[in-house]
Amino acid sequence: MEVIKLSLSFEPFKPHKIKAKSMSSEFNELLQRSHGDRLQIWIVGSREEVLHTINEFYVKKVATDRSQFGPLIPAPLATGKYMSLLMR
Numbered sequence: 001m002e003v004i005k006l007s008l009s010f011e012p013f014k015p016h017k018i019k020a021k022s023m024s025s026e027f028n029e030l031l032q033r034s035h036g037d038r039l040q041i042w043i044v045g046s047r048e049e050v051l052h053t054i055n056e057f058y059v060k061k062v063a064t065d066r067s068q069f070g071p072l073i074p075a076p077l078a079t080g081k082y083m084s085l086l087m088r
Contacts, residue, residue: 054084069084
Protein backbone atom coordinates (compact mmCIF):
# COMPACT_ATOMS: atom_id res chain seq x y z
CA MET A 1 0.00 0.00 0.00
CA GLU A 2 1.34 3.38 -0.99
CA VAL A 3 0.45 6.57 0.90
CA ILE A 4 0.51 9.83 -0.97
CA LYS A 5 0.72 13.05 1.03
CA LEU A 6 -0.70 16.18 -0.48
CA SER A 7 0.14 19.65 0.70
CA LEU A 8 -2.71 22.08 0.24
CA SER A 9 -2.48 25.76 1.00
CA PHE A 10 -5.42 28.12 1.01
CA GLU A 11 -5.26 31.87 0.82
CA PRO A 12 -7.74 33.79 2.96
CA PHE A 13 -10.70 35.31 1.15
CA LYS A 14 -10.12 38.90 0.13
CA PRO A 15 -13.28 40.75 -0.93
CA HIS A 16 -12.97 42.70 -4.14
CA LYS A 17 -13.90 46.33 -4.29
CA ILE A 18 -16.67 46.93 -6.80
CA LYS A 19 -16.88 50.33 -8.37
CA ALA A 20 -20.39 51.60 -8.89
CA LYS A 21 -21.16 52.49 -12.47
CA SER A 22 -23.70 55.12 -13.33
CA MET A 23 -25.84 55.18 -16.43
CA SER A 24 -24.04 57.18 -19.06
CA SER A 25 -25.58 60.28 -20.53
CA GLU A 26 -25.92 58.58 -23.93
CA PHE A 27 -28.46 56.14 -22.45
CA ASN A 28 -30.24 58.92 -20.58
CA GLU A 29 -30.74 60.71 -23.87
CA LEU A 30 -32.42 57.62 -25.34
CA LEU A 31 -35.11 57.64 -22.65
CA GLN A 32 -38.14 59.46 -23.99
CA ARG A 33 -39.82 62.09 -21.88
CA SER A 34 -42.98 62.38 -23.92
CA HIS A 35 -45.22 62.20 -20.85
CA GLY A 36 -43.59 65.00 -18.89
CA ASP A 37 -42.48 64.15 -15.39
CA ARG A 38 -45.04 61.39 -14.80
CA LEU A 39 -43.74 58.18 -13.26
CA GLN A 40 -43.64 55.16 -15.57
CA ILE A 41 -43.55 51.58 -14.28
CA TRP A 42 -42.74 49.00 -16.96
CA ILE A 43 -43.97 45.46 -16.28
CA VAL A 44 -42.28 42.80 -18.41
CA GLY A 45 -42.76 39.04 -18.11
CA SER A 46 -44.90 36.17 -19.27
CA ARG A 47 -48.52 37.00 -20.06
CA GLU A 48 -49.68 35.44 -16.77
CA GLU A 49 -47.03 37.28 -14.72
CA VAL A 50 -47.93 40.65 -16.21
CA LEU A 51 -51.67 40.15 -15.68
CA HIS A 52 -51.04 38.94 -12.12
CA THR A 53 -48.88 41.99 -11.37
CA ILE A 54 -51.52 44.36 -12.80
CA ASN A 55 -54.17 42.75 -10.58
CA GLU A 56 -51.81 42.87 -7.58
CA PHE A 57 -51.08 46.58 -8.12
CA TYR A 58 -54.82 47.26 -8.32
CA VAL A 59 -55.61 45.29 -5.13
CA LYS A 60 -52.72 46.92 -3.21
CA LYS A 61 -53.89 50.36 -4.39
CA VAL A 62 -50.69 51.09 -6.31
CA ALA A 63 -53.00 51.94 -9.20
CA THR A 64 -56.46 53.32 -8.48
CA ASP A 65 -57.89 52.22 -11.82
CA ARG A 66 -56.95 49.51 -14.29
CA SER A 67 -57.23 52.06 -17.09
CA GLN A 68 -53.92 53.54 -15.84
CA PHE A 69 -52.16 50.52 -17.38
CA GLY A 70 -51.26 50.47 -21.03
CA PRO A 71 -52.40 47.63 -23.27
CA LEU A 72 -50.71 44.23 -22.95
CA ILE A 73 -48.33 43.99 -25.90
CA PRO A 74 -45.43 41.71 -26.90
CA ALA A 75 -42.17 43.06 -25.43
CA PRO A 76 -39.92 44.26 -28.27
CA LEU A 77 -36.61 43.39 -26.56
CA ALA A 78 -37.62 40.16 -24.78
CA THR A 79 -38.65 37.30 -27.04
CA GLY A 80 -41.76 35.48 -25.83
CA LYS A 81 -42.48 38.08 -23.13
CA TYR A 82 -45.24 40.65 -22.79
CA MET A 83 -45.27 44.12 -21.29
CA SER A 84 -47.56 46.78 -19.95
CA LEU A 85 -46.94 50.31 -18.75
CA LEU A 86 -48.37 51.97 -15.64
CA MET A 87 -48.52 55.76 -15.81
CA ARG A 88 -48.82 57.52 -12.45
